[in-house]
Amino acid sequence: MHTESINDKKLSLTLVDAIVFKHNVQPGAVIPVLQEIQEEYGYIPPAAIQRIANHLGVFSSDIYGMVTFYAQFRLQPPGKNVIKVCHGTACHLGGAERLTEAISQHIGTTEGRTSKDGQFTLERVACLGCCSLAPCVTVNGEIHGRLNPESVGKVVNKLKEEKTANVE
Amino acid sequence: MKRVDDKSWVIKVGLASCGIAAGGSRVFGVFKSKLEGKDLDVELKPVGCIGMCYREVLVEVSSLKGRVFYGQVTPERVERIIDQHIIGGQPVAEWTVPQEEIDSFMSRQKRIVLRNCGIINPESIEDYLDSGGYMALHKALTKTPLDVIDEITRSGLRGRGGAGFATGVKWLMTRKAAGSPKYVICNADEGDPGAFMDRSVLESDPHSVLEGMLIAGHAIGATEGILYVRAEYPLAIQRLEKALEQAREKGFIGNEILGCDFDFNISIRQGAGAFVCGEETALIMSIEGKRGMPRLRPPFPSVSGLWGRPTNINNVETFANVPWIIANGAGAYAAYGTDKSKGTKVFALAGSIARGGLIEVPMGISIREIVNEIGGGTASGTAFKAVQLGGPSGGVIPASMSDIPVDYESINKTGAIVGSGGMIVMDEKACMVDVAKFFLNFTQDESCGKCTFCRLGTRRMLEILEKITGGEGSEADIATLEELAAEIRKSSLCGLGQNAPNPILTTLKYFRDEYMEHITARKCPAKKCQALITYIIEAEKCPGCGLCIRYCPVNAISGNKKEPHTIDPDICIRCGLCNSICRKGAVIAV
Ligand SMILES: Cc1cc2nc3c(=O)[nH]c(=O)nc-3n(C[C@H](O)[C@H](O)[C@H](O)COP(=O)(O)O)c2cc1C
Numbered sequence: 196m197h198t199e200s201i202n203d204k205k206l207s208l209t210l211v212d213a214i215v216f217k218h219n220v221q222p223g224a225v226i227p228v229l230q231e232i233q234e235e236y237g238y239i240p241p242a243a244i245q246r247i248a249n250h251l252g253v254f255s256s257d258i259y260g261m262v263t264f265y266a267q268f269r270l271q272p273p274g275k276n277v278i279k280v281c282h283g284t285a286c287h288l289g290g291a292e293r294l295t296e297a298i299s300q301h302i303g304t305t306e307g308r309t310s311k312d313g314q315f316t317l318e319r320v321a322c323l324g325c326c327s328l329a330p331c332v333t334v335n336g337e338i339h340g341r342l343n344p345e346s347v348g349k350v351v352n353k354l355k356e357e358k359t360a361n362v363e
Numbered sequence: 364m365k366r367v368d369d370k371s372w373v374i375k376v377g378l379a380s381c382g383i384a385a386g387g388s389r390v391f392g393v394f395k396s397k398l399e400g401k402d403l404d405v406e407l408k409p410v411g412c413i414g415m416c417y418r419e420v421l422v423e424v425s426s427l428k429g430r431v432f433y434g435q436v437t438p439e440r441v442e443r444i445i446d447q448h449i450i451g452g453q454p455v456a457e458w459t460v461p462q463e464e465i466d467s468f469m470s471r472q473k474r475i476v477l478r479n480c481g482i483i484n485p486e487s488i489e490d491y492l493d494s495g496g497y498m499a500l501h502k503a504l505t506k507t508p509l510d511v512i513d514e515i516t517r518s519g520l521r522g523r524g525g526a527g528f529a530t531g532v533k534w535l536m537t538r539k540a541a542g543s544p545k546y547v548i549c550n551a552d553e554g555d556p557g558a559f560m561d562r563s564v565l566e567s568d569p570h571s572v573l574e575g576m577l578i579a580g581h582a583i584g585a586t587e588g589i590l591y592v593r594a595e596y597p598l599a600i601q602r603l604e605k606a607l608e609q610a611r612e613k614g615f616i617g618n619e620i621l622g623c624d625f626d627f628n629i630s631i632r633q634g635a636g637a638f639v640c641g642e643e644t645a646l647i648m649s650i651e652g653k654r655g656m657p658r659l660r661p662p663f664p665s666v667s668g669l670w671g672r673p674t675n676i677n678n679v680e681t682f683a684n685v686p687w688i689i690a691n692g693a694g695a696y697a698a699y700g701t702d703k704s705k706g707t708k709v710f711a712l713a714g715s716i717a718r719g720g721l722i723e724v725p726m727g728i729s730i731r732e733i734v735n736e737i738g739g740g741t742a743s744g745t746a747f748k749a750v751q752l753g754g755p756s757g758g759v760i761p762a763s764m765s766d767i768p769v770d771y772e773s774i775n776k777t778g779a780i781v782g783s784g785g786m787i788v789m790d791e792k793a794c795m796v797d798v799a800k801f802f803l804n805f806t807q808d809e810s811c812g813k814c815t816f817c818r819l820g821t822r823r824m825l826e827i828l829e830k831i832t833g834g835e836g837s838e839a840d841i842a843t844l845e846e847l848a849a850e851i852r853k854s855s856l857c858g859l860g861q862n863a864p865n866p867i868l869t870t871l872k873y874f875r876d877e878y879m880e881h882i883t884a885r886k887c888p889a890k891k892c893q894a895l896i897t898y899i900i901e902a903e904k905c906p907g908c909g910l911c912i913r914y915c916p917v918n919a920i921s922g923n924k925k926e927p928h929t930i931d932p933d934i935c936i937r938c939g940l941c942n943s944i945c946r947k948g949a950v951i952a953v
């Protein structure tokens with residue numbers, strides 16, 4: 196069975212319109228609007244930026260300025276699985292760099308990139324607030340703590356197996 | 364609340380983010396399915412975090428006969444706990460947390476902010492009401508706004524977001540400011556890496572924060588509240604949404620609250636991943652849909668804040684204190700703490716600490732008591748070297764100074780700050796130059812770019828630190844660092860820039876030798892800085908298992924099976940994976 200993931204989704208301008216209207220076409224609501232669009236598509240598609248700018252009567256460069264200022268927003272579609280490694284203080288001291296290195300090896304891509312097969316995106320995050328279980332990562336939003344280079348491999352391999360199971 | 368008798372049990376599973384990260388949801392699920400169909404009088408309750416994160420998944424089993432905590436519970440252990448403890452009446456002694464451990468962790472604490480955390484179900488307003496919730500709001504609404512403000516002022520409560528500004532004074536300023544509507548903002552941006560007080564409170568006891576905001580609303584004459592929560596805290600947001608819905612249903616939020624002439628609504632706004640948006644004026648810009656850049660104060664938000672209106676902005680922990688103060692009186696709160704720092708403070712203990720988690724202690728307690736008595740010393744069991752307080756705006760305090768009391772004034776004197784409450788404990792494996800570099804990397808990355816000195820100065824300092832940790836530093840670099848630090852402090856608009864030099868200045872002040880080792884001997888005493896170490900394999904310890912060969916990203920390791928392996932230093936990139944992975948500890952840094 197192949198389930199459609201968010202990065203296959205075609206941009207629907209009607210949906211973008213609906214989100215902007217839900218927030219009463221207020222320029223002040225641009226962050227929640229962008230958040231909802233990213234929630235839908237996994238990133239902020241350029242055509243959506245143009246559309247929002249038209250609605251709000253601002254330049255699309257203004258919206259780009261917002262998207263690039265706030266670290267949460269992506270301009271590229273992410274892979275099917277998003278892994279975020281915490282690089283907060285506790286995780287840094289607990290070996291976040293090594294964890295990143297180990298994950299890179301397992302998924303075949305480096306920080307800030309998506310693997311060639313589109314399966315994995317590896318990102319960094321400032322602190323997940325789970326510092327007492329450092330080092331931590333999130334996998335598709337789920338937090339895993341007390342990791343080491345070996346146990347993080349298990350987490351990644353499980354995702355890979357799930358993928359194989361889906362293909363069958 | 365359910366009546367508990369001899370045969371009835373309550374099982375509480377810690378399901379804040381820390382519990383969930385440790386596998387709590389699965390443990391809860393297994394309890395649920397195993398209890399189903401059994402004729403037992405058991406209430407299974409999800410709770411937040413009681414603070415003993417190091418013991419997660421933590422399960423509390425209680426009856427009239429007493430209560431027992433199980434630590435590090437796995438799904439596999441559930442069945443035996445049910446069979447032996449619930450059905451058989453005999454706790455599984457080897458899995459319980461020893462009473463002495465609980466005592467030494469808890470007995471020095473005074474839990475005001477954390478009064479309900481880990482005890483009530485955060486998703487149940489009934490639980491909150493049963494523990495006295497919203498009684499303080501009732502009480503506050505029978506008082507005049509000025510009386511409420513007076514109570515807060517007399518309690519001595521100071522803002523817990525970092526700066527420690529007197530809360531009552533701020534409320535009075537906003538009360539007196541002309542303009543309407545007025546706003547109450549709760550700052551839940553918690554951007555300091557290594558801090559998780561606010562997350563834990565929001566996930567474990569969201570109503571206490573809402574109640575604090577409502578009381579502030581009444582006191583100030585505000586009609587609208589906004590919770591600004593960082594997007595990295597999805598569970599906190601989810602529980603807040605639920606709490607808001609319940610509070611609206613019960614009439615604690617909305618129009619004519621509790622039959623009084625008081626209308627107040629609360630909504631949630633999510634941050635979008637910018638540390639600087641924790642600064643109050645930047646936060647307000649962000650809510651207004653702009654890029655979050657701090658502006659010059661005055662005017663303070665109290666006078667001209669959101670949409671140019673009077674706005675009172677407080678931190679999560681500040682608000683969570685408020686209902687307790689109103690319920691128990693200013694005097695009860697001021698009975699804790701020191702002369703100028705009243706009450707309690709929540710700290711997030713992390714790093715190399717045996718008992719990492721969340722604690723709340725009276726102001727004035729010593730660092731040593733926190734680290735050694737409550738925290739049980741370092742995780743490695745070796746001596747502790749320093750604590751870092753205040754995150755990127757704070758600094759390190761060496762172990763030799765750990766008898767100083769934790770209050771705003773005493774900590775400021777060391778060059779660090781109390782900050783929001785992140786306390787990272789470091790043992791001799793932490794390199795102080797690396798720690799400074801870590802924070803500078805953070806601040807230069809998060810600088811909004813508005814002030815030139817903050818933007819370029821932090822980058823310049825980072826480059827110098829990279830030079831030093833790269834083995835190419837000179838003594839002149841230290842002087843340059845100190846000059847830059849003074850300039851940045853002077854010419855930055857907000858706390859981000861003004862305090863950015865603190866991690867460097869404190870490490871230089873207390874660990875200058877360590878900098879000098881890097882510069883003159885080209886050595887990193889903590890064996891952390893990659894350019895200054897070499898990894899080798901100790902032949903007598905190496906069983907030749909091949910694990911490190913498989914993990915090495917650059918194929919620097921070779922050797923036959925069952926024979927000691929060797930690392931080629933010319934190929935090795937010193938990532939340290941082999942060192943982490945080796946089960947025999949055969950890979951060492953020299
Ligand atoms: C760079 C920077 C980041 C800040 N981040 C936070 C934060 O994450 N949470 C917070 O409550 N206060 C933060 N503050 C402090 C706020 O500006 C403000 O002082 C605080 O929210 C006031 O609340 P309080 O009086 O209850 O402490 C930050 C300040 C600066 C300069």
Ligand code: FES
Pocket residue numbers: 281282283284285286287321322323324325326327329330331556557558
């Ligand atoms: S430092 Fe990684 S969770 Fe806080």
